[in-house]
Amino acid sequence: MTDVYILIELLQLSIYGIVLGSILTLGAIGVSMIFGILRFAHFAHGDLITVGAYVGMGFLMMTHAPVWTALPAGMIGAAIVAVLIDQTVYKRIRRTQPVILLISSFGIGLILRSLVQVIWGPNVYSFPGGIQRPWMVWELAIIPNHLWILLAAVVIVTALHLFLTRTRIGKAMRAMSDNMDLALVTGIPAERVIMITWLLGGALAAGAGVLLGMDSRLTPTMGWNILLPVFAAAIVGGIGRPYGAIAGGMLIGLAMEISTLFLEPSYKPAVAFLIMVAVLIVRPQGIFKGAW
Amino acid sequence: MEISGIAAYLVSFFTFVGIYAILALGLNMQWGFTGQFNIGIAGFFAVGAYTSAILTTPESPWHVGGFQHPFLVGVVGAVIASALVGLLIGAITARLRTDYLAIATIGIAETLRLVIANEGWLTNGVRGMSNIDRPFSDFFQAIGLSSAMGSLIVVAAFLAGVYFLVERARQSPWGRVLRAIREDEPATAAAGKNIGRFRLEAFVVGSAIMGLGGALYAHYFGFLSPEAFLPLYGTFLVWVMLIAGGSGNNKGALLGAVVIWTIWSGSEFVMSAGLPEGYTGYAGPLRVILIGVLLQVILITRPEGILPEKAPRAIAKGRRG
Amino acid sequence: MSLLQANDIYGGYGGADILNGASVRVEDNEIVVIIGANGAGKSTLMKAVFGLLHVRSGQVLYRGEDITNRKPEQMVGRGIAYVPQEHNVFPSLTVEENLEMGAFAIKGDLRPRLEKVFSVFPRLRERRRQDAGLMSGGERQMVAMGRALMIDPKLLMLDEPTAGLSPRLIDDTFERIREIRSLGIGVLMVEQNAKQALGVADRGYVLATGANRFEDTGKNLLDNREVAEMFLGG
Numbered sequence: 001m002t003d004v005y006i007l008i009e010l011l012q013l014s015i016y017g018i019v020l021g022s023i024l025t026l027g028a029i030g031v032s033m034i035f036g037i038l039r040f041a042h043f044a045h046g047d048l049i050t051v052g053a054y055v056g057m058g059f060l061m062m063t064h065a066p067v068w069t070a071l072p073a074g075m076i077g078a079a080i081v082a083v084l085i086d087q088t089v090y091k092r093i094r095r096t097q098p099v100i101l102l103i104s105s106f107g108i109g110l111i112l113r114s115l116v117q118v119i120w121g122p123n124v125y126s127f128p129g130g131i132q133r134p135w136m137v138w139e140l141a142i143i144p145n146h147l148w149i150l151l152a153a154v155v156i157v158t159a160l161h162l163f164l165t166r167t168r169i170g171k172a173m174r175a176m177s178d179n180m181d182l183a184l185v186t187g188i189p190a191e192r193v194i195m196i197t198w199l200l201g202g203a204l205a206a207g208a209g210v211l212l213g214m215d216s217r218l219t220p221t222m223g224w225n226i227l228l229p230v231f232a233a234a235i236v237g238g239i240g241r242p243y244g245a246i247a248g249g250m251l252i253g254l255a256m257e258i259s260t261l262f263l264e265p266s267y268k269p270a271v272a273f274l275i276m277v278a279v280l281i282v283r284p285q286g287i288f289k290g291a292w
Numbered sequence: 293m294e295i296s297g298i299a300a301y302l303v304s305f306f307t308f309v310g311i312y313a314i315l316a317l318g319l320n321m322q323w324g325f326t327g328q329f330n331i332g333i334a335g336f337f338a339v340g341a342y343t344s345a346i347l348t349t350p351e352s353p354w355h356v357g358g359f360q361h362p363f364l365v366g367v368v369g370a371v372i373a374s375a376l377v378g379l380l381i382g383a384i385t386a387r388l389r390t391d392y393l394a395i396a397t398i399g400i401a402e403t404l405r406l407v408i409a410n411e412g413w414l415t416n417g418v419r420g421m422s423n424i425d426r427p428f429s430d431f432f433q434a435i436g437l438s439s440a441m442g443s444l445i446v447v448a449a450f451l452a453g454v455y456f457l458v459e460r461a462r463q464s465p466w467g468r469v470l471r472a473i474r475e476d477e478p479a480t481a482a483a484g485k486n487i488g489r490f491r492l493e494a495f496v497v498g499s500a501i502m503g504l505g506g507a508l509y510a511h512y513f514g515f516l517s518p519e520a521f522l523p524l525y526g527t528f529l530v531w532v533m534l535i536a537g538g539s540g541n542n543k544g545a546l547l548g549a550v551v552i553w554t555i556w557s558g559s560e561f562v563m564s565a566g567l568p569e570g571y572t573g574y575a576g577p578l579r580v581i582l583i584g585v586l587l588q589v590i591l592i593t594r595p596e597g598i599l600p601e602k603a604p605r606a607i608a609k610g611r612r613g
Numbered sequence: 614m615s616l617l618q619a620n621d622i623y624g625g626y627g628g629a630d631i632l633n634g635a636s637v638r639v640e641d642n643e644i645v646v647i648i649g650a651n652g653a654g655k656s657t658l659m660k661a662v663f664g665l666l667h668v669r670s671g672q673v674l675y676r677g678e679d680i681t682n683r684k685p686e687q688m689v690g691r692g693i694a695y696v697p698q699e700h701n702v703f704p705s706l707t708v709e710e711n712l713e714m715g716a717f718a719i720k721g722d723l724r725p726r727l728e729k730v731f732s733v734f735p736r737l738r739e740r741r742r743q744d745a746g747l748m749s750g751g752e753r754q755m756v757a758m759g760r761a762l763m764i765d766p767k768l769l770m771l772d773e774p775t776a777g778l779s780p781r782l783i784d785d786t787f788e789r790i791r792e793i794r795s796l797g798i799g800v801l802m803v804e805q806n807a808k809q810a811l812g813v814a815d816r817g818y819v820l821a822t823g824a825n826r827f828e829d830t831g832k833n834l835l836d837n838r839e840v841a842e843m844f845l846g847g
């Protein structure tokens with residue numbers, strides 16, 4: 001009896017884990033791509049996630065369009081924000097050490113978070129849709145939104161995969177990540193590729209943000225709070241390798257949810273952090289083989 | 293404001309400057325001297341603050357403690373505890389590239405904040421710890437000074453001590469090796485120096501200094517809660533101070549603490565005076581934006597800070613670092 | 614007018630000059646080889662010509678046009694392709710993707726260009742779907758040269774194309790380079806295998822401490838006793 005109960009609990013948590021994992025994956029792919037090409041850990045990525053969620057929500061409030069439109073709206077918004085940040089700030093300090101970009105991005109993150117507070121106030125928002133009745137499948141509760149979240153993440157990742165493998169600029173992104181100097185010698189226009197990288201990174205972050213907002217609520221710190229799990233997913237997957245980020249995201253998402261069997265749920269980010277530290281100690285290059 | 297009000301404000305102002313200057317000197321030991329990227333300052337700050345508070349506060353039904361050790365024991369405990377945390381983090385990350393250290397330090401800081409907020413038995417959680425005595429308040433009272441003034445004197449004394457020590461360290465052969473590592477790691481390794489050990493030593497010393505800052509904060513402020521250790525206050529301001537002042541240069545760290553704290557606390561006045569009724573809630577985020585933009589402007593226009601380490605040094609070595 | 618003319622080049626990596634007045638010239642359809650001891654500045658000279666290193670003094674002319682210190686992108690746009698000495702393929706891209714990157718700026722169908730490269734390096738056609746990072750040293754060198762050929766260059770610059778290859782592959786590589794020249798491409802290459810390289814070269818330069826030491830036809834340099842003592846193993 002209790003065994004069955006634990007099994008059900010475990011399966012239920014695994015479902016949550018996969019949902020969380022797909023959200024983390026979207027963030028981690030962006031972090032990984034940016035790292036691969038610009039060689040720095042983008043600390044404003046969490047707040048880019050927040051911006052995406054709020055832009056999506058703001059779009060709904062203004063247009064009263066169907067809920068799903070928040071996703072493309074947020075993605076476009078955050079993509080533009082990411083490119084603007086790069087053009088006004090990062091681009092000017094890119095020629096110095098990459099670590100300078102690190103501290104700059106930490107500051108940018110705080111600016112974005114504060115801007116969200118200034119524009120939308122400290123109130124907590126939710127996407128329309130209200131509380132959903134879960135479907136009961138066997139003993140498992142399946143929330144309809146979770147299916148949508150998963151589906152959206154799969155569509156976004158598939159689209160990205162096609163972009164990276166089928167388009168010339170996508171291949172150039174992989175090339176630049178492989179070897180920046182050779183890319184320059186080859187005549188690949190670095191600045192254009194970098195701009196596309198920010199567009200995609202921002203859009204993916206917003207994807208994570210809108211989906212996260214659909215799963216819970218929107219707060220100005222929502223993105224900052226999942227930054228650590230996002231980094232953990234990127235590092236576990238092997239930073240600079242976006243495909244590894246998918247596996248990393250799933251692993252971290254599952255671990256975070258399943259840990260609630262034994263730990264306070266508020267320790268979930270710490271669980272992600274501990275796994276990341278363990279991976280850094282054992283395999284600094286990440287645990288998943290293969291490049292892009 | 294009356295004269296006494298202004299005086300009290302100035303005492304508080306300079307006490308905070310002193311505490312932040314200590315944090316900035318600690319960071320300078322890590323980033324300025326060795327190029328180690330710690331953005332989890334808030335974590336070390338918190339370890340120091342809570343360690344000293346637990347060691348010195350009277351018995352409380354809300355959290356462990358009741359040791360009632362004197363102030364100096366609290367300080368020593370804080371320094372040891374944060375040094376140990378630094379040792380742990382540093383040992384794990386010593387061989388990894390900078391980005392990993394940055395992520396690991398922010399991870400430990402956030403994890404510590406979660407522990408502080410959730411482990412009520414240890415820290416009284418989000419309700420916070422109170423009844424933390426100001427240093428030597430009986431003594432200062434006896435000579436006719438307020439406990440706040442006493443705190444300022446104690447902070448100033450510790451700051452002077454830390455400054456003296458880090459300046460000595462900087463000019464010592466040890467300090468020269470640290471800078472050599474920062475400038476050209478392969479060459480220093482080729483010269484037979486154990487890079488990992490020097491790095492770790494600098495990281496631990498820097499962490500201990502941050503812990504000291506935390507202890508002084510706890511005893512000045514008298515109350516601790518996880519809020520105080522958000523990355524904004526604990527980490528970000530310290531970084532802006534060091535970068536604005538000029539990293540690698542201890543005088544720059546001091547100057548940066550004064551300048552940035554002046555702007556930060558000055559902006560509070562300006563905002564509360566300037567914002568229309570009903571918008572005062574925006575003061576906080578607007579101040580953060582101000583400091584955030586200031587940081588970007590410094591990084592773009594004067595990355596070596598107000599007081600460069602030497603003549604402005606070229607940061608750009610190789611694009612790919 | 615020469616295809617390429619680099620006159621009296623001075624420059625370095627930020628410290629002291631590495632190049633102290635080096636000069637090279639390449640005519641259309643010519644194979645020109647640069648030899649010299651390790652550290653003589655051969656790779657540095659190639660980088661300076663291609664705009665990867667700041668030329669402090671001196672001039673690089675391409676068909677008479679001054680291209681000194683232009684960006685690599687502009688070099689490629691003019692029909693100059695460069696293959697660095699090391700790390701000269703994108704390891705996680707397939708062979709075909711590597712080649713495609715070579716022609717990044719070129720609009721339109723790449724298939725005729727791919728066919729041309731495959732006709733010089735038939736092996737690459739067999740391996741087109743393989744990741745370049747998983748290939749042998751010799752195959753990688755083919756990918757690197759193939760990538761450079763994708764822009765239909767007028768001038769191909771090769772930095773030690775035979776380094777680390779087996780004797781049989783070295784012969785084969787020089788054979789390909791001759792073939793490339795027959796397509797109407799001028800070749801400027803740095804070589805350690807001096808004897809063979811001078812054998813295929815029309816002209817050669819011997820570089821020492823960043824300046825020209827000797828300069829002559831390949832055949833005359835092979836016969837030069839001093840050069841022979843220094844580089845050709847007596």
Ligand SMILES: Nc1ncnc2c1ncn2[C@@H]1O[C@H](COP(=O)(O)OP(=O)(O)O)[C@@H](O)[C@H]1O
Nearest residue numbers: 626631649650651652653654655656657658803
């Ligand atoms: N990236 C670099 N930065 C600084 N010095 C370099 C760099 N590359 C090469 N050098 C120096 O320039 C000199 C010439 O090197 P190089 O041109 O590579 O010689 P080679 O003739 O063997 O190709 C050497 O002394 C080398 O140490």
Ligand SMILES: [Mg+2]
Nearest residue numbers: 655656657698
């Ligand atoms: Mg060379």
